[in-house]
Amino acid sequence: MSVLVRFGVSIDDDLLKRFDGYIKEKDYPTRSKAISDLISACLVEQDCIKGDEVAGTITLVYDHHRRELVNRLTDIQHDYHHIVLSSQHIHLDHHNCLEVIIAKGKSDEIEKLTQKLKATKGVKHSALTMAGTK
Ligand code: NI
Numbered sequence: 001m002s003v004l005v006r007f008g009v010s011i012d013d014d015l016l017k018r019f020d021g022y023i024k025e026k027d028y029p030t031r032s033k034a035i036s037d038l039i040s041a042c043l044v045e046q047d048c049i050k051g052d053e054v055a056g057t058i059t060l061v062y063d064h065h066r067r068e069l070v071n072r073l074t075d076i077q078h079d080y081h082h083i084v085l086s087s088q089h090i091h092l093d094h095h096n097c098l099e100v101i102i103a104k105g106k107s108d109e110i111e112k113l114t115q116k117l118k119a120t121k122g123v124k125h126s127a128l129t130m131a132g133t134k
Contacts, residue, residue: 048107056110061125069122
């Protein structure tokens with residue numbers, strides 16, 4: 001189990017002022033939380049570069065009226081069944097479906113899966129968020 005560690009940082013005062021502005025804008029309760037998030041994002045990026053295992057959430061919004069599209073998106077997910085953990089389909093409104101796919105595996109494979117899904121005709125919006133598993 002990890003424990004909280006306190007450490008000192010020396011930083012240029014102008015940079016700190018800008019950082020405090022960022023913290024305020026982003027509604028961080030403390031500098032510690034903001035710094036912790038930045039370090040975490042940096043390490044996830046490093047895990048991705050090294051090809052370590054990460055978790056990914058893929059969000060898609062697509063046209064409900066293209067019937068063949070749902071099958072195509074499902075086929076793609078079946079091709080990646082070894083990394084897809086779950087998917088949830090929500091009928092967003094009369095015209096649009098929202099699907100959230102959760103995957104775990106090597107970042108390049110999750111990115112390939114995302115690319116195939118987003119490149120499918122009828123997909124209006126897509127976003128991938130990666131998270132570290134360490
Ligand atoms: Ni739907």
